[in-house]
Amino acid sequence: MSKTLTAVLAGIAYVIFAPLLGGLLTGLDRKITAHVQRRKGPPVLQPFYDVFKLLGKENASINSAQDFYVGIFLLFTILSGIFFFTGGDILMVMLTATLAGVCLVVAAYSSNSPFSQMGAERELMQDMSYEPMLLVTAIGFYLVTGSFRVEKIISGPRVNIAFLPGIFIGLCFALIIKFRKSPFDISMSHEAHQEIVQGVVTEFSGPMLAMVQLAHWYENVVLFGIVALFFVWDAPWSFLLGLACCAGVFILGIVIDNSCARVKWQHMLRSSWIMTLAAGCVNLLVLMAMR
């Protein structure tokens, strides 16, 4: 009984607090990036100010299909987070997140703008680049803990990363794509951008754009949750270890963002699949051989 209660409470906490956490992370990201570039940067709460401003604007959407799909995108992202934080099946988490991503792409396609369409194509390329790695991660957890469920993974007897080092490295690589940072910020990036204007979100404005931002914050929290899965096991203090490692990955992401230019999508696809094969699949083979 108490397990269900904990799960429900965790789910509710996620829905309420994840946007706050996600927004803070984004704000911190921009502040740290600014300091790396030796300038002052915007205030840490700037993303919240931006979202409130966007919510107050007129909804100038192209067609009603766009509104519908962006709404579904937000809904499924929150759903995938709820699955994760209530201890659900990690495959469900990933599949729901993919479905959400596809809804975003359809929303972008529904407008006639060439930039939006190119952004949508590139977003699909990005999906193809990191999906294999996420699936390999889920399989890796299964092989180590015997279950796909998150509640089993975090209560395993040993720390998971001891068996999944290759997969962890591969996941970090995929996360750079997922977090939309250089060198893989191809379809859409926070700062303006240089090839396809704003890419996928070119035609979104006002409340639509605010919803996309919110969905990205929810998504970021889930992704950091998956990173924490590697470091959380039976011991109660392991949560702190998980948080510390998430912070480490966060900082690493910022450092890499600031030291690389953007690459073309062909290169992103190639390098991420090579990484999946080399780091991820080799790890899986080793695990299967160990059984």
Next chain:
Amino acid sequence: MKQEYTEIESPALLDNVKEMKEDGYRLVQICCTRVPDGYELTYSFDKEYNFCHLRLTVPESGWVMSITSLYWSAFIYENEMHDLFGLDVRHIANDVDYKGTFYRLSEKAPWHTPPKKPAPPVRPQAKQPPVSKAAPAGEAVKTTAKAEEGAKEHG
């Protein structure tokens, strides 16, 4: 720098440019100046820092042959001449003939009209004391004429 301007005639343009090309000259620019009775085109060429020019005068209603067949990059200058001056440049290479859309302007050929010579300064008339209505017009005219004569003597 020596400035050599070689005057040529319109039909001989392509032959002269062909000679330049075969000699290895690089096309530097094409300048169009509006002169009262037409356009004055200056084609500038350069080879190893040796700068020389061909000059061509085209009447207002005339046309000039494009040299894109010899120097493809001339299309920039020729499209510009057509868009700004309204000069008829014929046979620009197909893929670079923008037919007037190269320069986005609100009126066609804004530099077509020749520059207005600035008007000579108008001398202000010598100030007349206020003349009462009763005074005959003839006297006022005489005074003005005298003032002008006086001015002419001094001037």
Next chain:
Amino acid sequence: MAETTVIPFGPQHPVLPEPVHIDLEMQDEKVLRAIPSIGYVHRGLEKLVEKRDYQKFVYVAERICGICSFGHGWGYCRAVEGAMHIDVPPRAKYLRTIWHELSRIHSHLLWLGLMADAMGFENLFMSSWRMREKILDIFEETTGGRIIFSVCKIGGVRRDMEKGTLNSIVDRLTDMEAELRVITDEFLKEPTVIRRMSGVGVLSREDAIELCCVGPVARASGVVGDMRLIDTEGAYQDLSFEPCVATEGDCLARCKVRIAELFQSIGLIRQAVEKVPDGEIAALVRGNPKEEFFTRIEQPRGEAIYYVKGNGTKFLDRMRVRTPTNANIPALVRALQGCDYADVPMLVVTIDPCISCTER
């Protein structure tokens, strides 16, 4: 048969410093044809010369462009001085050269920043522009203006720079050199940067000659041509330097040429400050121009031509500026054919477009 879409590149685009419109006929992600269209910053400055006193027109000529501002002012002054046969005193020539070389450094740093931004490397963009601020500070101290500093006039310059100021400029440039090396090494050695720039937009030597390219675009393809070598109106005759040339002809080569020119300019300023003679800074100007004159200078983007035609009054008949970007647009149109869409911003930025100059 796949259908072609037309994607409008510009006039508003995050990577463009100035508005230019290029219609790209595309098939999937390959560009089939590029159709340029300009006129967004056309101010009709060449026609304005008929209504402004030729001496006051220097101020208008400088405002043709913000980045190449000093070069335009100098070019116009040279053309009028040539038409009126005015001899500029040697000190003025040296001072003009020093300001022009500083302009070149500031322009190349601006371009480096834009290139980094076009590649998505914001960190380098911020660092390059931070270095550029130091040059702008030098301009402000010596002339009073940061970008458009009206210090050139017909016959000479309007302000003098004393020995102390000149030495402090050289000291500051020497301090900057070390940090500049760090930044430019990032450009030339960072793997992701090399991957984006190497082999992209290759312009062979024959193409560069046929398309009549000028400036770093031509020099990166192996065509040696630098107007400073024959310049008699600046101090270049007394300074020793070699034009910076590369042979590969791709974006990386153009980057290398501009970076090399950056350090070359610092060296030129050092030499000029050592050799600057004393004397007057302006010659007296009497009368009105009656003749016509062509002059050429080496702007940061390449060779620029200034032509004035006088008719004896204080309004000129014609003033023509042919800027280097104008001459490089055919190269851009040719290079865009058949390239990948992701390379389009890189190619447009790599010829260093200064559309205000092109359109006047």
